[in-house]
Amino acid sequence: EAEVAQSPRYKITEKSQAVAFWCDPISGHATLYWYRQILGQGPELLVQFQDESVVDDSQLPKDRFSAERLKGVDSTLKIQPAELGDSAMYLCASSIGTGSSYEQYFGPGTRLTVT
Amino acid sequence: QKEVEQNSGPLSVPEGAIASLNCTYSDRGSQSFFWYRQYSGKSPELIMFIYSNGDKEDGRFTAQLNKASQYVSLLIRDSQPSDSATYLCAVRRRGSTLGRLYFGRGTQLTVWP
Numbered sequence: 001e002a003e004v005a006q007s008p009r010y011k012i013t014e015k016s017q018a019v020a021f022w023c024d025p026i027s028g029h030a031t032l033y034w035y036r037q038i039l040g041q042g043p044e045l046l047v048q049f050q051d052e053s054v055v056d057d058s059q060l061p062k063d064r065f066s067a068e069r070l071k072g073v074d075s076t077l078k079i080q081p082a083e084l085g086d087s088a089m090y091l092c093a094s095s096i097g098t099g100s101s102y103e104q105y106f107g108p109g110t111r112l113t114v115t
Numbered sequence: 116q117k118e119v120e121q122n123s124g125p126l127s128v129p130e131g132a133i134a135s136l137n138c139t140y141s142d143r144g145s146q147s148f149f150w151y152r153q154y155s156g157k158s159p160e161l162i163m164f165i166y167s168n169g170d171k172e173d174g175r176f177t178a179q180l181n182k183a184s185q186y187v188s189l190l191i192r193d194s195q196p197s198d199s200a201t202y203l204c205a206v207r208r209r210g211s212t213l214g215r216l217y218f219g220r221g222t223q224l225t226v227w228p
Contacts, residue, residue: 031214042119042203042218043159056215091158095214102214103149106158 002026004107006092012113018080021110024073025094033104034067034077035091043091049075082114118142119206121219128226134191136202136222141185144209148180148187149216151203159203163189194226 005024013019025032030051035043046065048056052072060067064083069075079086089111093104120139128134136150147166151159165171165178165187177190187206191198201221207214 033215040123040220042205042220043216044218045215048215089158097214103161103164104214104216105161106151109158111156 006107016081021077023092029094031095033093037089118217119219125223136189138204140206145206147207149205150189153201
């Protein structure tokens with residue numbers, strides 16, 4: 001069964017350092033989402049791609065976060081510099097499209113701890 | 116008011132009982148509704164989705180949707196200890212051509228043997 005791949009699974013970094021997360025969606029899925037989930041809360045959308053284009057980054061803290069999906073397949077999310085409040089699970093999800101009936105499937109996530 | 120509200124629980128039921136998880140949403144025009152299960156330290160796993168008013172059954176799971184009341188629920192029959200997890204309700208709004216989901220904070224369910 002096809003799955004969304006993410007790496008690394010865990011990352012510990014010091015405040016002010018740069019970190020990067022990678023995501024490879026299910027083959028053929030044009031839509032890719034990055035979510036952040038703080039402990040005890042539901043996932044919140046950071047950025048959404050349709051193919052290689054950003055279609056929603058309204059919740060992305062653009063002063064420190066960046067995301068790209070250069071060839072419309074895999075994607076990278078970067079934080080620079082990391083802050084203590086960035087400690088969370090970073091989840092990547094993908095779907096075939098954006099219609100109301102399309103389900104989103106999540107990868108295993110990257111657990112980030114900022115010290 | 117948050118887009119999606121869930122009772123954070125914890126909800127505790129004995130093995131074999133019916134677990135009832137509830138969710139309300141603020142946008143009356145919301146179109147589609149999803150239930151995800153999330154084990155501790157793991158990522159969310161889609162278990163049910165529903166678009167139309169009424170009930171939708173899948174094995175031991177039944178999703179119920181009442182758009183007039185802006186209410187969606189998940190029933191788990193014959194609950195098992197392996198059902199112990201956090202259940203996330205997610206909503207896709209009308210006109211959300213981008214497909215964005217809004218999540219509740221989840222309800223923690225414990226099924227005790």
